[in-house]
Amino acid sequence: MLTFASLLTINKSEKTPLFLQISTAISDQIRRGVIPAGSQLPGTRALAESLGIHRKTVVAAYEELLAQGWLETKASSGTFVSHKLPELRPKALQKNPPQLAGSSHKAGFEFHKDPLLQRPVIKGTSTLAFNDGFPDVRLAPWEALSRAFRTVVRQGYRKNLLFYSDVYGEPSLRSTMAAYLRETRGLPVTEENILITRGSTMGLYLTANLVLRPGDLVIVGEISYGSANLIFQKTGATLQSVPVDERGLDVNAIAAICQKKRVRMVYVTPHHHYPTTVTMPAERRLSLLQLAQVHGFCVLEDDYDYDFHYDCNPVLPLAGADSGGHVVYTGSLCKAISPALRIGYVAAPADLVASMGQLRRIIDRQGDQLMEAAVAILFKEGEVRRHLKKAQKTYHQRRDLFCELLKSELGEVVEFARPTGGMAVWATFDKKVLLPDLAFRAKQQGLLISDGTNYSSHLNAARLGFASVNEAEMELGMAILKRAI
Ligand SMILES: Cc1ncc(COP(=O)(O)O)c(C=O)c1O
Known part of the structure; x- marks a missing residue:
């Protein structure tokens, strides 16, 4: 005859605690x-x-099953399997449901499939890649973040972090971010100027x-950040591009357009123009601000990789010199730490931030406030600064070596200027090396x-x-590229 114990398979060397193994085995049976x-x-x-095993372990397993509703106790007679099992058995909608096969692939109603939005999605991969300029996520302070996250989760109930909350971002991160942007970028902001977003993309979209x-x-610049262009196009706005030279957007060209038409917005990535990586000098920034004041347009300053400068100190953002409320400044931790850490921010005039919160509320209600509170701890403990210092040093060395190799190995077919900061080189290939062919051959050899x-x-x-x-x-990677060429 089977004994009760023989129904339960447990493994003492497994990581799952024994009491959970027992309770799971009993509920399965x-x-x-x-x-x-x-x-x-x-x-x-x-x-x-x-x-x-120890009796206490079985007591803990039974308590777990009692708490879940699988068992019930009867005074002085023992523990029994409950008559009302805690499993939901949904009722069928109709007696003979139609075959589902295939129906989930095609909507039975019309919807708008926008060809503009149909673009390939970049995903992380273990294949070697010279990517668009993403951080080395192996360097990120994951250990400190998980410690901070554990602390936050433990305090979650007491600190009201487990419920709906503010639509503008977790208050401790909002105020920490305001202080951080004041200290590192000279932005004249307080908490009411900050909206915590899920990354810069959300800030661009809301603005x-x-x-x-x-x-x-x-x-926008000719050429510019494609995703931002899409966001603008989706609002029904018209894009007009101006040339980009080795000092960024041509501000004289913008002035000329303003003479003829009403400009509503200028999108700019002044620290390292995307994608060409050039830096806009201070006098151009001031001319752009002056134009914004005269013509009343919004400057959308996307500071996607402010944190990494190798040859000189960074020029402060336009937002720091804006006294007329014309600049909306966006940034994120996605380039500074990891793209998976969906935390970004907008720094803008308080009335705009208030409306942004209201708009954000109908698509996202609020951010991930547990993660936001954990990241606020990282800032307060100095972890973010320490990480940025280390990453800056590492990326500086990598920039130097990368440019050396690019010149020595591929110099005959590639033109580039060594970027003064950021995480990528803008490389123009000789017309006899067609990039789509090169990318295809490199991929076959293991480089994206x-x-x-x-x-x-x-x-x-x-x-x-x-x-x-x-x-x-x-x-x-360079050897692969050389071979592929
Ligand atoms: C210029 C620029 N702006 C914004 C973003 C979006 O960043 P996030 O991941 O913070 O949404 C990117 C991402 O690659 C970018 O290159």
């Missing part, structure tokens, strides 16, 4: 009908003896949707690079990211 409702369970002492109306004119078409269809140029590859990976 109840669910399968092997132990029927109403059956009496053996006493804890007897079961512990037959399993060769565009509050500022732009169909037919409004947005000025862009085929250039996501930046421009005619420039035969791409961003080659150096920050996420170490020395050995960089050398291997």
